[in-house]
Amino acid sequence: MGKAGSEIEQLRQEIDEIDKALVELLNKRASLSLRIGELKRNDSQSAVYVPDREIVVYSNIISANRGPLSDSALKSIYDVIIEESRRLQMSLYHRKR
Numbered sequence: 636m637g638k639a640g641s642e643i644e645q646l647r648q649e650i651d652e653i654d655k656a657l658v659e660l661l662n663k664r665a666s667l668s669l670r671i672g673e674l675k676r677n678d679s680q681s682a683v684y685v686p687d688r689e690i691v692v693y694s695n696i697i698s699a700n701r702g703p704l705s706d707s708a709l710k711s712i713y714d715v716i717i718e719e720s721r722r723l724q725m726s727l728y729h730r731k732r
């Protein structure tokens with residue numbers, strides 16, 4: 636393997652490590668969302684979808700963004716993360732108490 640090839644291999648290993656950490660963090664986030672979902676389920680005043688809070692979440696991620704991902708790229712990623720977060724909370728409502 637040439638010089639570029641071995642550097643690519645090394646960078647791929649770093650990507651594999653980061654992917655593992657991301658999966659762990661995404662599942663941690665999902666677990667916290669599920670806990671919020673349980674608290675909401677026990678409170679008839681609380682809705683799964685809280686648009687004002689989602690605006691704060693998006694604003695936090697844009698403030699934290701130092702690139703090279705664009706704000707709109709991060710927003711697309713978070714659209715999926717939050718959609719799945721809501722889906723997990725909804726799944727609690729389809730479960731027996």
Ligand SMILES: O=C(O)C(=O)C[C@]1(C(=O)O)C=C[C@@H](O)C=C1
Nearest residue numbers: 668671683684685688689717720
């Ligand atoms: O903060 C909440 O109330 C949540 O349920 C968490 C969360 C999120 O994943 O960040 C999910 C759904 C809501 O619409 C807002 C935010």
